[in-house]
Amino acid sequence: MPLACAAAAALAAGMLGTTTAHAAVAAAGASLPFTSVEAESATTTGTRIGPDYTQGTLASEASGRQAVRLSAGQRVEFTAPRAANAVNVSYSVPDGQSGTLDVYVNGTRISKTLAVTSKYSYVDTSWIAGAKQHHFFDDARLLLGQNVQAGDKIAFQATSTQVTVDVADFEQVAAAAARPAGSVSVTDKGADPSGQGDSTQAFRDAISTAQGGVVWIPPGDYRVTSSLSGVQNVTLQGAGGWYSVVHASRFIDQSGSSGGVHLKDFAVLGEVTERVDSNPDNFVNGSLGPGSSVSGMWIQHLKVGLWLTGNNDNLVVENNRILDTTADGLNLNGNAHGVRVSNNFLRNQGDDSLAMWSLNGPDSNSSFEGNTISQPNLANGIAIYGGTDLSVRNNLVSDTNALGSGIAVSNQKFLDPFSPLAGTITVDGNTLVRTGAINPNWGHPMGALRVDSYDSAINATVDITNTTVTDSPYSAFEFVSGGGHGYPTSNINVTGATVRNTGTVVVQAETPGSARFSNVQATGVGSAGIYNCPYPSGSGGFTVTDNGGNSGWSSTWSDCSAWPQPGQGNPPPDQNANLAKGRPATATGSQDVYTPGRAVDGDAGSYWESSNNAFPQAITVDLGSSQAVRRLVLKLPPSSAWGARTETLSVLGSTNGSTYSTVVGSQGYRFDPATGNTATIALPAGTGLRYLRLNVTANTAWTAAQFSEVEAYLSS
Known part of the structure; x- marks a missing residue:
């Protein structure tokens, strides 16, 4: 067995380096202010890629190992899972390219566009044994300028550049926080909130003046061109990570501090485009000192978020977002005692x-x-x-x-x-x-x-x-x-x-x-x-x-x-595993929030409903690989509110997603709440299919196709 690990060579130089597919495991992890939706579960005119686990491929780095590729003029349309006024999109564009995504809310194009770039992607670390070019995705965020509600449609359309969309985070961003009483504002010391001037000295002067108190970073964009040091016994506080933005590739760099440093509620966006382990291109490099905290921060495009050495005893790092770093997110590098990262x-x-x-x-x-x-x-x-x-x-x-x-x-x-x-x-x-x-x-x-x-x-x-x-x-x-x-x-x-x-x-x-x-x-x-x-x-x-x-x-x-x-x-x-559960599902149409993903989410109480008054309608499930499916179980919500009905449908299958053949011909299937609102369809032995399609031509109780669960099994 060779001796290399991902960061071995790098360390020799001194640096170590949802409606979502995750709903079933939501008990673990952070309580987040946003809800993520996978692009492969959205409606699209583009091409779904993946799943793929092969090192160096785009899909292998995607959330869920799947994403949606958009060529110019193609779009992906999400159904908002919650009230929101902002969105953050994880995406990739080809190396060397940049562009924009047009944004539509409920079919109407808004004036803002979402900028996309390969600038921070495609990282090469040839000194790390086994590494290939990686870091294909990036994040771009946008305040929509309006509120959307759960069930609204938000679409992103490629313009001139191919864009692969992975996941969208929908968030209701609160209003900007007010200036704390008695604080020292960086603008009072000459900081430029337009981002044009260099605000480095203003930050240093504010920190020096505010010892024991608060340095206030008002809404705006601030350019800090060299790192801050001697930071101790002070709070740096912004109006929120969507409002108070510091552009700096090295923010705090100090080997020691007496402590009592509190960094909260602003963003630090870097310009780090490669990984140079000898450079301190980090949000925090070194020590904040004992009893310090980092909270409510948006940290992006740095080499490392926090590379912590020296005395950081009892440090608390909580409620932060650390995105798109070329190396670690956070590393407690020796002598960390009583530190909590949560x-x-x-x-x-x-x-x-x-x-x-x-x-x-x-x-x-x-x-x-x-x-x-x-x-x-x-x-x-x-x-x-x-x-x-x-x-x-x-x-x-x-x-x-x-x-x-x-x-x-x-x-x-x-x-x-x-x-x-x-x-x-x-x-x-x-x-x-x-x-x-x-x-x-x-x-x-x-x-x-x-x-x-x-x-x-x-x-x-x-x-x-x-x-x-x-x-x-x-x-x-x-x-x-x-x-x-x-x-x-x-x-x-x-x-x-x-x-x-x-x-x-x-x-x-x-x-x-x-x-x-x-x-x-x-x-x-x-x-x-x-x-x-x-x-x-x-x-x-x-x-x-x-x-x-x-x-x-x-x-x-x-x-x-x-x-x-x-x-x-x-x-x-x-043999008794439901092959369709959690798999990507698409449909010819859907009504309101009743999207096709609800038919494969494992919850019989939620359901997909097609467009109304427009038969035939179809739902297609990608099982991920060719499977010898022998039995389908179709469900409607097991509630007395759902009266008995018969849906007429045929079963089609495909191995490539483009050419379909009939597996079971069209016939009526009875759903009766008295017997669980369930219908079972036997498939012929030897039926090998990856893509399962149900083509519905009639429903005796409604003007649309409806399923709460589409289940596929190897057992007959």
Whole structure:
């Protein structure tokens, strides 16, 4: 097994580096002021791309591994999931190009456009072994200038540039906050809110004057051209991240501070377009000092959001957005004690989104709690590199890529002096969605959750509890010595886990050691329950202890000469899994908020309704790959308010999404609330289809096609 990790070479130079598909796992993660909608679930005249897990492809970096590509004149139309007056869009344009998206609200084009650019994308880090060009997506935000309500239609149309739209965040932005009494305004010190003049000295003068008080950053755009230092015993406060905007690629850079620094409620937007690890191109580089806080910030286009060294004891980082950094989102780089990082949203990091790295001394008694992390495109969602008595609780991590797991607990040191894992490392209540990837250096996967004795044996107690792993492309839990030395991982307890649809195995054991498992329940396992093949060969076995309550993963992969491919081997795919649940759905039309995604959301109380008075109508579900479907179950809401009805329909199938053939001819299906408002359709044996289409020509009780759930099963 090669020795490289996503950030190994970088660290040698001193830098370590919804209506949504996630609704079912909303208990973990941050409480956010916006609601995200995936583009692939919206109506579009463009082309849906993905899903794809191949390193270096656009779809592999997208949220949900799918997105919508728009050529000039094509659009994607979202149904607003909530009242909103602002939107933030994750998108990609071809390298070297820039342009705009026209914006429509309920069919009317508004005067504002959304600027899109490749300027901050397409990052190359050739010094990191296994890295390819990455960081394809970016975020662009817009105040709409009007309020929209839930159910309104917001469309984005490409003009002259091809744009791939991934996800849209809809937000009701509050009015700008008022100036605190007694504060020192940066404009009183000469700052230019137009962004034309250099406001650096005005910020410095305001900080100097306001010691013990508040520096006020009024609404406006401010240009800060060199970093601030000597920041201590002061609050920097803005009117809100949508209003008070500082343009700076290096904001605070200081090796130490007496503390008491509070940064809140403004945005810092950088101009960092590449990753140069020797440059402090960070929002905060170094130390804020003890008892400090960072809250309500919008941090974007920096190398790292917060690269924290020195004394940051009892720091609180909460309620922030950290977007589109070329390296880490936040890294506690040694000697962090009592730090709490909670309720933050991080998207599109070029290395670990959140990391604790115990260089020069152990991080201790610190935590990552209730954060939402999406699309780290080179390394891990959350990484713990050494340290004592640390915790990772109730976080939601999705769509890691290339060289990372959703969560990594590791003794990879990168540099000395390093403090290995000690005490108790608590990993509790986390949800990992589509996390883990093939490591190009190893030639086989990194699991959704990885425990890694990379440079030394793990002797700490690692308690992994109440974990949900959903749609991991490869394995759920990995135990490995990534440096290839065969150091053991011991004292591991995995308790109370739900694993759904893991591509290969539940437990990927590749190093000596042991772990105890209890109440780990798996469904939809792709290949086998356990892969137990130590590396190097002969270094010693890994003991899997069954402490009871486990189910669905008792089989073992028998061939250590070959890594199982997704879906290969035993047990076979779950015959009773609903293949349509959560899959992309489109329709010929929909009525109001009753969009096609409601027919595959797993909730029989919600429903899709087609355009009225215009039969035929069709709904199409992309199952993701060709499946031998034997049975469909169609549902309407199980309520007495829904009277009995008969819908006349045929079933069509396709392997490519363009050419369809009839699988079951047209006939009437009775839905009766007395029997659950359910109809079952048997499909012929050998029916292989990826795209499932229901073509409805009549409904005896309404002038439209209606389904609350379209379910597809392999079992007859």
